[in-house]
Amino acid sequence: MSAFSKEVHDKLDAIQKQPSDVSTDHIISVVRSIMASIEGELSPTDLKIHAELEELSNFIQSTRREIAGLRPSDINQRHIPTATDELSAVVGATEEATGKILDCCSAIETIAATVEGEAASGLIDIVTRIYEACSFQDITGQRITKVVKTLQHIETKIDELLKIIGPEIGAEQEQVSHEDVMEQSRNGTIDEKAHLLNGPQIPQAASTQDEIDALLASFDN
Amino acid sequence: MAVNKEMHVLIVDDYKTMLRILRGLLLQLGFRNVEEADNGATALAKLRGADFGLVISDWNMEPMTGLQLLKAVRAEDKLKKLPFIMVTAESKPENVITAKQAGVSNYIVKPFNAETLKSKMSSVLGPF
Numbered sequence: 001m002s003a004f005s006k007e008v009h010d011k012l013d014a015i016q017k018q019p020s021d022v023s024t025d026h027i028i029s030v031v032r033s034i035m036a037s038i039e040g041e042l043s044p045t046d047l048k049i050h051a052e053l054e055e056l057s058n059f060i061q062s063t064r065r066e067i068a069g070l071r072p073s074d075i076n077q078r079h080i081p082t083a084t085d086e087l088s089a090v091v092g093a094t095e096e097a098t099g100k101i102l103d104c105c106s107a108i109e110t111i112a113a114t115v116e117g118e119a120a121s122g123l124i125d126i127v128t129r130i131y132e133a134c135s136f137q138d139i140t141g142q143r144i145t146k147v148v149k150t151l152q153h154i155e156t157k158i159d160e161l162l163k164i165i166g167p168e169i170g171a172e173q174e175q176v177s178h179e180d181v182m183e184q185s186r187n188g189t190i191d192e193k194a195h196l197l198n199g200p201q202i203p204q205a206a207s208t209q210d211e212i213d214a215l216l217a218s219f220d221n
Numbered sequence: 222m223a224v225n226k227e228m229h230v231l232i233v234d235d236y237k238t239m240l241r242i243l244r245g246l247l248l249q250l251g252f253r254n255v256e257e258a259d260n261g262a263t264a265l266a267k268l269r270g271a272d273f274g275l276v277i278s279d280w281n282m283e284p285m286t287g288l289q290l291l292k293a294v295r296a297e298d299k300l301k302k303l304p305f306i307m308v309t310a311e312s313k314p315e316n317v318i319t320a321k322q323a324g325v326s327n328y329i330v331k332p333f334n335a336e337t338l339k340s341k342m343s344s345v346l347g348p349f
């Protein structure tokens with residue numbers, strides 16, 4: 001066996017033993033080794049193989065570029081965690097609001113106990129309908145939990161894809177620093193679409209009304 | 222000077238539920254002449270067409286955001302002194318700073334309660 005053949009065989013053996021550790025660089029390297037081995041007068045068959053190997057190499061490179069363009073690392077490290085956090089916040093908020101509604105129902109029931117006749121039965125009837133309507137929170141909570149599990153499954157699959165494609169593909173693009181964003185807001189150059197349309201913050205991260213009042217008041221000093 | 226509760230108030234939000242809540246709270250505070258718009262562009266057209274005493278607007282709307290509406294209002298001679306309260310889920314400091322720089326009269330973060338709405342309206346219109 002020639003030195004070249006041994007090199008290619010060793011690489012193919014490595015791929016066969018640990019397929020999950022194979023990177024695209026590995027595969028491209030094998031393909032290029034084979035292409036480089038084709039020397040001397042080439043038969044039509046050799047030319048065909050060479051062309052197909054070149055096409056395979058180009059296809060792998062182009063697929064890597066396209067996948068890199070999707071920014072899979074961004075999806076896994078930012079977008080999916082944000083989505084699951086937001087959905088958890090939805091469940092928390094609807095649970096809290098439903099609790100308040102049910103507290104109000106209890107208060108109405110207390111008042112209903114102090115009146116008689118149709119007024120009392122009317123109030124109780126309305127409270128009952130509110131209790132029934134509030135069961136939405138249970139259903140929405142379950143549906144959202146299903147969505148969160150689906151997102152977590154997608155996250156796992158993207159992780160597996162990143163392992164195959166290679167870590168450099170997943171590298172995040174540089175974000176604008178918060179200090180720069182604050183400076184831009186002060187001098188009026190901030191990009192509204194990029195930085196000011198974020199929607200509700202996660203409760204632990206959101207500014208309170210008191211903090212906002214203090215910030216507004218600082219402009220008057 | 223006493224606040225004229227007969228003034229026309231324009232509420233702007235792309236969520237019907239929020240418009241319903243604001244209308245209900247304003248009614249409880251004694252403000253009956255409440256008109257609605259579901260985006261900044263419609264709101265601006267209404268403001269140009271009638272006399273309003275107060276605008277209460279959301280931020281995150283399309284095609285015109287609450288910030289763009291605020292800037293448009295402050296850019297017109299007839300409207301530039303109109304009290305404008307932003308009521309929004311956007312709570313980051315850069316949002317508040319940008320709105321203040323654009324001339325917002327006050328800023329309420331969602332979710333809010335009736336007491337907060339009354340307090341911020343009072344600080345802008347006068348006590349009532």
